[in-house]
Amino acid sequence: MRTIFAMIVVLIICTALPTQAVVIWGDNFESENFSNWTSRNGVWRISPHAARSSSYGADIYGSSAPGGDILEVQVNTIGYSNPELSYWSRVREDLEIEDRVRTQWSIDHQVWNTLETFQNVPLSETWTRSTFGLGLGNTQVYVRIIAEIPGGIDSDRMHFDDFVLTGTPIPEPATISLIGLGFLGLVRKRR
Numbered sequence: 001m002r003t004i005f006a007m008i009v010v011l012i013i014c015t016a017l018p019t020q021a022v023v024i025w026g027d028n029f030e031s032e033n034f035s036n037w038t039s040r041n042g043v044w045r046i047s048p049h050a051a052r053s054s055s056y057g058a059d060i061y062g063s064s065a066p067g068g069d070i071l072e073v074q075v076n077t078i079g080y081s082n083p084e085l086s087y088w089s090r091v092r093e094d095l096e097i098e099d100r101v102r103t104q105w106s107i108d109h110q111v112w113n114t115l116e117t118f119q120n121v122p123l124s125e126t127w128t129r130s131t132f133g134l135g136l137g138n139t140q141v142y143v144r145i146i147a148e149i150p151g152g153i154d155s156d157r158m159h160f161d162d163f164v165l166t167g168t169p170i171p172e173p174a175t176i177s178l179i180g181l182g183f184l185g186l187v188r189k190r191r
Contacts, residue, residue: 021084021166025075028162029056036073043069043147050159052088052127057161059092060101064149072144073163077137080167085115085143086131087164092157095121100148101158103130107139118158127161137167 027036032046043062050057077083101118115132134141149156
């Protein structure tokens with residue numbers, strides 16, 4: 001009876017152990033390229049003028065292709081729960097009513113969930129941090145930025161920097177089992 005009780009206590013303790021979120025992926029564009037990203041079309045560039053915290057950031061400028069110019073990254077969140085995406089953004093030159101820049105995420109690359117839309121936004125000297133929960137985790141996560149700036153000129157500009165995706169590590173069943181066996185060994189030793 002004590003053994004069963006001890007096992008139940010161990011399982012409750014192991015599932016209730018608080019774990020801290022860790023960085024799964026991040027990009028502050030210091031590589032001076034989009035090596036972590038897939039880029040379609042041509043309004044994206046790395047620029048020192050788009051930097052928030054370091055030397056470089058992502059810069060959207062000019063007119064986009066029909067359907068928008070897309071900057072996309074795939075991140076593996078298997079083994080993590082509660083993924084959270086954060087990034088910094090700033091509108092460098094006015095985005096008019098016909099201009100639209102969206103950040104989105106997906107787990108299947110088919111259905112996209114919009115996190116934030118920038119449209120008809122005046123220029124700003126201030127960077128804004130945005131943070132979003134991306135569902136349950138333990139899967140692949142796709143993140144993309146779509147710039148739809150029809151007939152735009154070089155004065156339609158927006159910056160992004162310091163992308164970070166965090167998640168809480170999911171304990172492996174083997175780890176929980178080892179803790180349980182150790183606890184059971186202590187209980188038996190006391191007898």
